[in-house]
Amino acid sequence: MVFPSFSQFKGKKVALITHTGADVDAVATAFVLEKALLKEKAFVQVIVPDHANLSAKALAEKIGNSFEVNKSLDEFDSAVLVDFNSFEMAGAMEQEIKNFKKKLFAIDHHSASETTIVSKSNSFVKSNAVSSTELVMSLIKKNNQKIEKEQGILIAAGIITDSNFFHVANSETFSFMAEAINASGKTFSEIVSLFNVEKTAGEKIARIKAAKRARIFSTGKHIIVTSKVGAFEADSANALIRIGADIAFVGDSDKGKIIVSGRASSHIVNRLEIDLARDVFSKLGNQFNGSGGGHPGAGAFNGKGSISECLEKCVELASKKLGKQVKEYT
Template sequence: MLEEELRKLKPKRVALLIHLNADPDALCAAYALKRLLESSKLAKARIIAPEGVSKLSKQVADEFRIRFYDSGLNSCALAILVDTATLEQLGDLGGMLVRGELPYVMIDHHTPHPKTVSSATLCLIDSSLTSSCELVYRIYAEMGAKLTSKVATALLTGILYDTRGLLHANDNTIEVVYELIRAGGSLKRARSALRVEVDFSERVARLKAAQRLELSRVDDLLLAFSHVSSYEASAARSFIALGADLAVVVGGKEGEVRISLRCSEAFRRKTGIHLGRDLAEKLGEMVGGMGGGHATAAGVNGVGDPESFLPKCREFVEEVVKSSLLEKE
């Protein structure tokens, strides 16, 4: 279908557009498409990542020598949106598409926005797939195009990323992974492309936060509190991994206070507490700043002394948790 569309439109140059702060699935899917369009002589292609890609994607790009740009849309006759469900996810570059100045095709595994779909020339969307790379593999298969081992490995990388190392893989994912390995793809190399080493200073911060950890128990919920000068979010996440139901880590120095809150799904279910709304917003007021976020991850910025704010913070959080449990009874 994509092939027919391209033979009809005959664009000289195609932009492969990926979302802001693109993850490895978006980048690898775009890369494999670029190789497909060029090797089958359908069009020249350029990967455009508005405002750049994520830190991990940068590492993947270095590993596979994938080149991407943050501009050049003007010289393209067609855009292919990869792993991108709405035009808003393209930042300022989406403007040209919103204004209808450039036709676009969508290739994605997210549930798309109806408005974005209705203006598209062609949509190849399958939300039953766990990654965009699987969809790109399907396009290769439909066209009968040959995969090089490098492209196969790149597609495996995107799949491993979006499925958290195949944890969320479904039957189709495993079939595609099998075919990619048969085509010469290396799971080992894909895994190593995604391996992240945690910074030394970040590991020190996590361990210091652990050293200062104060534990409270409310019913059968474990609440962990601590303070650290930086990497408070990383410390809070590590407490959840250790087994805390709720982690509150106060960070900052020299009069600046940041608070990072994380909780488990079980905590959310048992207490009904939304960290952003029920804790972060009020903590933000308490430190003369602002707080907010999601149900299981939130943050606060304000002023004060992190260490001396911790007891007040702890008292407030424990109160909210206790009263939410009473309400639930």
């Protein structure tokens, strides 16, 4: 696990690329690294494949930082993948990254994937880190830089969102958080207000529809729920966990393409009963012609085929891992 010192970027043009549909952690990590590399006199551009989510956009706006969407990498001397290291999370930048023949690095905390892009020697990857902002904070310290106010805010924002407000957190998370808050000069609620946007009507409807269309599977102890919505699959899966599911898979299909987002409750993840990325999403690729990954408690799959069959396969894999037969509860 080696990441180069920041000084080697001096005078270089560096692209910081987040994962597709960048979230707060991805955008925050990129902005923190941008500031650190600017101190080393690098030319830095943050690039987001496809789009950033509403919270990430709000944070960027309130901090007064900007990013480009889907940009050619031709002009750059090196590129850093931020908060991802697999082609399934590269979105519209996949081909640009494949064609990029210059120096490529990665900072990431997702579970290992079959489509890993950057080798170990050029990456700073810890799959047990709660957020990527924790990782960039460590890098800043290794490079003997001070954490600036804005960086403190961004690091805290990444930790708060990726830990799902500390539902998934270890003691290190709180150490990083204390240090980030101290550096930020802000209170916890001031930081939350920078990215906490009111949900759009579409988002609210998606969550409620997900509940309305839910199929409920029970092992007798655990409840696994599947549902289909046309957008906001990940938020909907989170909502289903909040109302009582232990594991939720929410999917959508569009012209033969399928997407499934999954979430597991912190109880089940803390007891190491399942790792959704490893036990479910990385195992769908052959049957559904695609790839998936994520974290133990949150993951996604993109592929082709029947969404109903794919959701049923998710339930089968999850129940197999839990060592229990499931019955559909109707």
